[in-house]
Amino acid sequence: MNVVCEIAPAEKWQADVLVLFVYSGEEETRPEPYAGLEKVMAEAVPWLAGSPAFADFEAAKASTSVAYAPEAIDGGIKRVVLAGLGPQAKCDGYCLREAASAALAKCRSLKCVRAALPLDVLDGLPLEQGKALEEVVFAGLQSGYTYEELKSEKDKKVGFPEELVVLGKADPDQAIHTALKQAQAAHAGVALCKDLVNAPPNVADADYMAEAAKDMADQYGFAIEVMDKDQVKEMGMGAFYAVAQGSDGPANLIVLKTKAAIQDNAKPLAVVGKGVTFDTGGISLKPASAMSSMKADMAGAAAVLGLFKALGELGVDIPVLGVVPCTDNMPSGKAFRPEDVVTTLSGKTVEITNTDAEGRLLLCDGLTYAQRFDPSLVVDLATLTGACVIALGNHVAAAFGTSEELAAELRELGDQQGERYWPMPLWDMFFEGLKSPVADMQNSGPREGGAIVAAMFLKQFVEDGVDWLHLDIAGPEVTNKKGGASMATGFGVRTLLALAREKYMQ
Template sequence: MEFVVKTAKAPTLKTATLVLPVGEGRILGESVQAADAATGGAISAILKRGDLNGKVGQTLLLHNLPNLKAERVLLLGIGKSDELDTRQWRKVVGAAASTLKNLGGGDAAFAVEDVQVKDRDAYAKVRLLVELLADSSYAFDRFKSKKADPRALKKIILLCDKSQQPDYERAARHASAIASGMAFTRDLGNLPPNLCHPSFIAEQAKQLGKSFKGLKVEILDEKKLRELGAGAFLAVSQGSEQPGCIVVMQYNGGQKGEQPYALVGKGITFDTGGISLKPGLGMDEMKYDMCGAASVLGTFRAVLELQLPINLVGLLACAENMPSGKATRPGDIVTTMSGQTVEILNTDAEGRLVLCDTLTYAERFKPRAVVDVATLTGACIVALGSNTSGLLGNDQNLVQQLLGAGELAGDRAWQLPLFDEYQEQLDSPFADIANIGGPKAGTITAACFLSRFAKQFSWAHLDIAGTAWISGGKEKGATGRPVPLLTQYLLDRSN
């Protein structure tokens, strides 16, 4: 979908569908008043009949209005002007997208210059609009014998005055890149695990390097990982016929020698739980256990499309967790790349095992900050549900940067404590550390485990177990989160 910014006036624009906002109580902004005047008051006359009051998400489609070049007009309720916030704006845009999806015509124009969204300037308002419209057109029908109907809507026109044009254009450019990154992430997450295995993810990273300039990709195979002493990582991958790997991506868009930022993604392409086997019901959704790695790839795609002036490292910890005669047993003790030993009490707590060695490997890049992203704990879903990602870290400044990025991006996280008292739950009588901390505070103790391998740098951990995909039913599928949050964080750093 193409997004074009124009300074044309709504009544003079030739388009298949002109979208005009109406406030609650049938309140019209200046741009809509101009369109109404051009029609000789036809719009206000229709509104007076009571078909649309302007409440959030209401829509009314009008045809054959006089003196407008638009083939049709979609009136869109935006609620009370002093109450329109990000959540309601999402509903408004969602209602418009749902209606436009069922209409003919190759384009639509939005006249939202006068719309004010709480705590959002023109840039932030339009960026969320574009992201939501682009995301609404996503479809995954690769394995359907009958494909989805082709999307008729190819272009969205964003109307504004000249003073708003730079902000609108910047918002459209950033949002298009983020939407592309989210779609890439969703595609990877939705792929079946018999296709999307560790080597496949490595190949996708290589293809990304061929498609965009400035990306260098290296694959650390199991032989190399063995040489590096990555005993925790290999303990996970050894039960599978699919070899594990760490995918190393380096993008140098900043100054030469400038310290990079680093993103680390958990890429368990299928998680049976290993010997600590998961229940069968819903196990198909464990193909989404690689969404941390997928979101890092999606964020890289957005960064590469925008060619941000930063240096960035991506590390994807890719493995498959399977039960077999070669699989790790509960009670096994392994030595990590850092030299610390781990008693594996539960083989279903495998994400932290691949991540701990990957975090140790990140030290060699001397990063300014490291953010790891993982579908790590079911406890995070219990704590925060499916709306908010969990966030913990050893640097409060970094945590605040990520929280702020999530607010602006509409992709929120919530900080959980990382107090030293929780570390005691990981004590082992036989090794330096146990890989689980018991039934209490599971998200926190998982982060405590990772924190022991992140002492050499500023570090934060995003638990996206509740936000990376939607479970069950017809709506089941990857969400593309937290690509917006991560991209916003990097946009902030590039500024």
């Protein structure tokens, strides 16, 4: 879907369908009017007020209704998709995104070619106009995302609407252009992340991830380095290598840098993503039922690549370093086993007590590597623990940080992007369960507080004075439709992008 901006007086607007947002009011005032809606109705679709589809629309959150102009009307807009926001008092950015997504899905099912969104209708929504536009356009673009590559028959509605036209009456200011650019860049990043996660594990292996990163480096001028399994071993990443050694498939450490990150004294934002392209559990084999959606165990890595895609599309050069260790975790005669002791890149030793706690073994070496570049902040993202899902459910990620302020800021930033994080504690007592009689620590501890124990493990590899955030995204990285297939959400990309922008652009 192309997004374009058109300037014309309201009576000259042309589109297959106009998208409008509506609050549900009390029964007698339903649908509840607000400034933007009233303005657009008066100027562009005066017939709408008399339409039963409007008068009867209850405007429940993310519901839609289609109103048609009486036949006698000449020219102008003849069809309106109304999207419900629910009650005004409860409406927030999440409601707006859902409504926008539902509206564009409706336009798609109607096979509209040109769907139009008047800027004026954003006046009176819970977000200020520029941010509201960014969120509506982002959600609209995302609603058209599909993963159809491997289907022999494609969905015929894919590709509709061909165009989303943002309609204004006067030349929009810079904030509007910026909002549109940001929405499209975020969409490109999230879509890439989804594509990588949705791709099956026999396709999206560590080499596939490296190719995706190389393509981006070519396209946007990023610096890239890819170290294969032997090089990872040689470099001394004994923890990462231990996971990779059991697989006949590839393993790669992918390192991406923006141009600004190569400069002296760049102090980049370093982002480390867990890239376990399929997790069988290794010798500590998972039961079959626990292996579904394990292709998504690289969602952290995919989010890092999604961030670079979004940065490239945005065309801003801010110092960002991506460190992406990728491998699958397989049982074999060469596989690492419980009671092995491995030496990490940091020099610290780890006794393996569970080969299914492999993500932290990739991450600890990734974290050590990232800190060599003197970052201003290190963030890791990982589908790390089932315990996190038990604690916070399927829609919320855990945020751990070297300071409570950092985690609180991240939560706020995520919320503004439609991604929910909840701060979790990192008290030293959680290390007790990781003590090993033969090594510096174990890789796996007690079940209780498992998400925190995993974070505590990672903390051992964060040097004093380094600001660090650990985001456990097990849960929100895929949709969890009961009885249906899990599909990627692209979770994390937008928060990382917002973090990068906030750190270096304001």
